Amino acid sequence: MNKQKPTLLVTGGAGFIGANYINYYLEKYPNMQLINLDKLTYAGSRTNLQALESLENYYFIQGDIADEKLVNTIFSMFNVSGVIHFAAESHVDRSIKNAKEFVKTNTLGTMILLQAARSAWEKEGTLTKKRFHHISTDEVYGSLGEDGKFHEETPYDPRNPYSASKASANMLVKSFGHTYGMNVVISSSSNNYGPKQHEEKLIPTIISNALRGEEIPIYGDGQNIRDWLYVEDHCRALDTIYHYGKAFETYNIGGGNEKVNMDIAVKICEILDHMQAVKTPRSLDSFKNLITFTTDRKGHDRRYAVDDTKLRESLGWKPIESLESGLKKTIDWYVAQWDQTLQKSRL
Numbered sequence: 001m002n003k004q005k006p007t008l009l010v011t012g013g014a015g016f017i018g019a020n021y022i023n024y025y026l027e028k029y030p031n032m033q034l035i036n037l038d039k040l041t042y043a044g045s046r047t048n049l050q051a052l053e054s055l056e057n058y059y060f061i062q063g064d065i066a067d068e069k070l071v072n073t074i075f076s077m078f079n080v081s082g083v084i085h086f087a088a089e090s091h092v093d094r095s096i097k098n099a100k101e102f103v104k105t106n107t108l109g110t111m112i113l114l115q116a117a118r119s120a121w122e123k124e125g126t127l128t129k130k131r132f133h134h135i136s137t138d139e140v141y142g143s144l145g146e147d148g149k150f151h152e153e154t155p156y157d158p159r160n161p162y163s164a165s166k167a168s169a170n171m172l173v174k175s176f177g178h179t180y181g182m183n184v185v186i187s188s189s190s191n192n193y194g195p196k197q198h199e200e201k202l203i204p205t206i207i208s209n210a211l212r213g214e215e216i217p218i219y220g221d222g223q224n225i226r227d228w229l230y231v232e233d234h235c236r237a238l239d240t241i242y243h244y245g246k247a248f249e250t251y252n253i254g255g256g257n258e259k260v261n262m263d264i265a266v267k268i269c270e271i272l273d274h275m276q277a278v279k280t281p282r283s284l285d286s287f288k289n290l291i292t293f294t295t296d297r298k299g300h301d302r303r304y305a306v307d308d309t310k311l312r313e314s315l316g317w318k319p320i321e322s323l324e325s326g327l328k329k330t331i332d333w334y335v336a337q338w339d340q341t342l343q344k345s346r347l
């Protein structure tokens with residue numbers, strides 16, 4: 001790695017969206033240099049980036065974004081040309097059980113990154129040029145009734161510790177823009193799905209439990225609505241916003257695929273039922289028979305949906321993947337992982 005060369009700093013790149021983003025970025029810009037700073041919590045895995053480990057323009061640092069000394073050292077050792085900040089504790093259920101790590105990483109960690117970037121870029125006189133892009137979520141806006149969508153101007157109304165810690169981080173990012181003139185941008189996306197997501201999240205849980213022939217747990221009445229965004233569509237949106245989005249602005253990113261959780265589970269089971277490579281458990285006619293309702297999540301937000309007209313009209317982005325095609329790609333990936341696990345267990 002050339003320490004003088006402009007280098008993008010990505011945080012949380014061993015997680016689901018970050019890993020998809022780094023793979024996408026280095027394929028699209030093979031001459032760019034990138035550092036991935038990731039603590040490798042239970043949610044991060046270097047196998048998500050295995051193919052990149054031997055590249056000279058990719059460098060992995062295991063570390064905590066809330067470690068001020070480490071973060072400052074990275075800014076002093078490398079010519080950091082911009083930051084794309086994914087690192088976070090990301091699972092709502094875990095935040096309900098223990099909020100502390102969420103505030104530490106998502107809020108304090110973001111502030112430490114902002115401070116280090118500001119300090120380094122102010123010294124170089126590049127504060128208004130080099131970009132700090134915070135990856136946020138539509139959950140900061142709260143919960144919707146049957147109608148309407150979240151806009152970029154919708155006031156924050158976080159309703160669980162995860163979304164509260166992300167809303168706080170957004171506010172700090174905005175404050176560094178307003179107070180110091182730092183070139184910040186925020187993107188708030190809806191629920192992502194695709195390859196490399198941790199098994200604890202809804203879609204991987206449905207697929208993995210089905211493949212194991214175990215019950216597929218669905219919270220409450222299964223009627224909570226999410227707008228599903230395929231992760232590679234999200235990566236393209238981030239690339240567009242990072243390069244062309246206006247400083248101090250927020251851009252919402254949606255998938256245009258609002259579905260109740262129960263319909264997602266049924267759709268996945270139907271795809272699995274028709275896959276030749278997958279065998280429906282002998283005692284069942286369909287994977288759908290594995291679906292079971294469980295006690296609802298505390299304070300479960302009923303519906304999220306974002307209006308992303310601003311991104312579509314001002315920057316020309318739109319998702320490519322339909323829910324059907326995105327789910328097929330996602331299921332294919334998990335089935336391939338499952339086959340590898342089975343093969344290893346037979347060795």
Ligand SMILES: NC(=O)c1ccc[n+]([C@@H]2O[C@H](COP(=O)([O-])OP(=O)(O)OC[C@H]3O[C@@H](n4cnc5c(N)ncnc54)[C@H](O)[C@@H]3O)[C@@H](O)[C@H]2O)c1
Nearest residue numbers: 012014015016017039040041043044064065087088090192
């Ligand atoms: N997954 C979604 O549907 C979704 C939707 C909207 C926004 N987001 C946001 O996108 C970002 C990425 O989400 P994801 O689903 O890929 O999360 P993830 O949980 O899969 O990955 C998070 C990554 O951050 C790392 N990390 C955690 N704490 C860290 C710390 N203190 N220092 C350094 N690294 C740390 C983990 O090791 C992991 O690799 C998050 O900021 C999340 O809030 C996610």
